[in-house]
Amino acid sequence: MTETGIHPNVSLKKAGIRHTEQNIIEYFSALFSISFAKSHNFKGAWYNFAFLKPTTELKEKYRFQSEMLLITNSYENFDTRTFDYVDKLMFEYQNRLDKLCVILISGDKKIKSKITSLAQQNPETRIIIPFSYLDFFKSNPQEIIKQRLKEFFYGRDLFAFESPLQNDAYFYGRTETVQFFYDKYKSGENSGLFGLRKIGKTSVLYALKRYLNLRSESAVFIDCQEPAFHKRRWNESLEFISNQLLNEIINSTHPELNIKLSTNYTEKDASTSFEEDMIKIHDAIGGNRLLLIFDEIENITFDISPSEHWTSDNDFILFWQSIRSIYQKNQGLFSFIIAGVNPKTIETGLIGSYDNPIYRMITPTYLKLFNHSNVSDMVKNIGNYMGLDFDEEIITFLTDDFGGHPFLIRQVCSKIHRETTSKRPAKVTKFYYREQKENFDRHLSDYVELIVDVLKNWYPQEFELLEHLVLGNLKEFEKISSISDKTINHLLGYNLIEKSDNDVYHVKINAVKNYILDQTKIQHSYAKIEDKWATITKKRNSLELKLRNVLKLSLRFKFGSAKSKSEFLKIIEEKRRERLNNLNLNEIFSDSGEVYFLDIQKYISKNWADFEKIFVDKGKFEIYMGLSNENRIDAHAKDINQEDMTITLSALSWLTEKCDNFLE
Known part of the structure; x- marks a missing residue:
């Protein structure tokens, strides 16, 4: 059991740490064991830092794995260059320090709000527990420390990174x-x-x-x-x-x-x-x-x-x-x-x-996919900081279902975080995972599509080979793969397929296999033109109603009921605007209203900043809206080929999912 206090071999005074910072570190010594301390000049700025070894109680509560870095900077205006020094210390003491969490004490009175804002802008930021020097001149600083730890843990979604990682804090495997x-x-x-x-x-x-x-x-x-x-x-x-x-x-x-x-x-x-x-x-x-x-x-x-x-x-x-x-x-x-x-x-x-x-x-x-050990390290370590305790079996499920693809696994864990009770720590059981598996697959469909589409668009021979393996067309698979070793070696290199001891190939990522199967079902389900009409019409009409609701709610939220109508009508041509001006907002967006599909697209595109969090990708939104409008085969009484049918249904599904996520 780790005791609190300052280790006998550590002298804050001999380390060159000033009296004020000595007092601050001593407040932390009531909750941690201080195992190391030093004062240092980095790029013209003075820093004091100490290593805090968590007690057994804190380890159990916050899942701390290693010693934590405490760093002080007395300057009144916080400079993010402090994090350059943090990176340097994390590198130099990588075998000792917890790479994800830092306690920062700053002379800046607004440090708490600045760090909160920084974490919102950049989700890859480490867990920074911010304190102002003024916090330690208040009564009961130990209580402030406890409250601040609780406040800055558990709340952030540390799995939800969509961009490449730009520091080592969340870099695993x-x-x-x-x-x-x-x-x-x-x-x-x-x-x-x-x-x-x-x-x-x-x-x-x-x-x-x-x-x-x-x-x-x-x-x-x-x-x-x-x-x-x-x-x-x-x-x-x-x-x-x-x-x-x-x-x-x-x-x-x-x-x-x-x-x-x-x-x-x-x-x-x-x-x-x-x-x-x-x-x-x-x-x-x-x-x-x-x-x-x-x-x-x-x-x-x-x-x-x-x-x-x-x-x-x-x-x-x-x-x-x-x-x-x-x-x-x-x-x-x-x-x-x-x-x-x-x-x-x-x-x-x-x-x-x-x-x-x-x-x-x-x-x-x-680049290899993660093995079971890599998945376990990433999921359990990051989960610990968020108060999520994953069953060991879930690690196996994640590795098998997503082939050890780190991005897909993080997205699943992010969804688990958002849907798990706010009371933390919380146990994530294998039963919960199995119950929600279809939900996870739907959530990941866009990401899996992104991964597969690169092969489909740029390397069609590789995609065709993969598709034959998924569908069990082994003769075609062997025929194509025998033409050139290069194609099959690429799929093996991607870790999309693997070869068993008896020379049989298997698809390694179940999510990719299921996605291809679903797309194939779509392509082979519609033989008659009437079936195609009915399917596209039903999905498009449903989507249009949802888009109207999204737009109406967004207008009211931004402008209020009184101003919403006039703001929307700015994008309508003058002749129709006069007619619509006699209707209220609900009537304008009703089934019988005169708002067209293209009106909705035009307003959202023109005011993209208001809708970016709903539809995420403007280019994709505009392409999919265009496809949904162009391929109104019921209106034009025309047929549609299988490829365009698949693309149109994918567009309608993507737009519908974005609307559903917002309207929920």
Whole structure:
């Protein structure tokens, strides 16, 4: 049992900690054991920090696993650069400190509201328990500490991350992978990281970049998905990389750097200028090898880039000829890593009539799904901080049902958190999981669609092979897979399928299998045109009623009953506006009202900020609304092919689900 107090080997005074901060730490010593303390200057600012070892009582109540970091900063205006120092301490003492939770004492009187706001804006923020210095001049500071701990635990949804992880607080199961790519970089090798959408590739790349920065080594992260990059021609892209690299280095490891880069990036001189700039940067930071990280590589890949010059022109050839030539000529200057779904970039020998400059230059590495142990670490550790105690069997269910796909598993756990009683800690039983399984599957359908659609749209042969396996068409599966090992090796690499000891293939992620089965049912269910009419009409009419209710409720919430009508009528053309002006809001949005489907779309798109939390993705909303309106086959008395039927039903289902979630 851990006792409270300050460890005999710890002297706050000898550690250089001022009297005021000594008193504050002593208040915490009534609830924790103080095992280490120090005062330190970091980037021109003074910090005091201590390690707090939780008592058995606190461990049981808040599920603390390790010692907690307490850090003080007396400045009256809180600066988020404090978190840079927190990251540094977490790295240096990673074997001792709880990486998810920090106690922050600040001279800023408004620190509590600032940290609350920060957590709302950035859900990936650590659990920060904020205190102002003034809190410790009030009566009974120990009671304030207890209340603050209770207030800042349990409430946040620590599973609900949809964007790549940008710090190590919630980064699980990938440490060995980061080390693998770091070793490649140190030895001057180039590398490639591939895998399914949302599996965590970008999170690994961010972690790799942080790993380098903590060692004062330099990397630039290029998101090829950004139009700011893939819309540039090959020579402009090289200039973009050199400028981004210099900015990254100045902002992260060498703020004192002052060098001028070339502006001569014409097609004729771009390769030479890029080489000169890379050498200039390399020499200015002490000769450490640089790392170029290219994420979402499909966006600058021949045949599939959204920009024509990468797809059909020679930009891919010229870009990689330049990088390969400079890399081979200048040992120790830089190495690079490319990441995407599929290693097409490095597995295609000929592009048109030209040799691929990076063909076989890199051996692809596929990012693995989580095993049972990884899932257990992530779910139980994060769940502990939220007061959720998961049955051991649930870990097995999550691993099997979602194949160890970390993003899908976190989304399920997030839904469990939202639907579990507010009284915490709470037990999440295997019986509850089984009862809610269909509900979880529906909740994840959009995410599974996102994962599968990449194969369907970009790599149709791989999707076709997967579909045959799901449907049990083993002859077709064997026929396609025998044509090329590449296709089946990709599916194995993605961890979508696995091979048993008796050479039989199985789909590894049940959620993907069920999604494909459901989509196949949709495609084969409607033989007669009358059946198609009836199905689309019913779903569309139901959706339109729900959209009217969503719009009416949103208007009333924002403008009140009196002003709602006039605000909505602003988007209606003058002739119809006069007629609608004689009706009240309920009449306007009733079944017999003159509000059309396109009116609803027009208002929501124009006032997207009011509806973003409901429909999330504006581009998807507008495409799906357009499909739902265009494919009114009952109105136009026309047939619809199976593919368009499937897409239309998917659009109607997606829009209906978003409305239902809001109207619930």
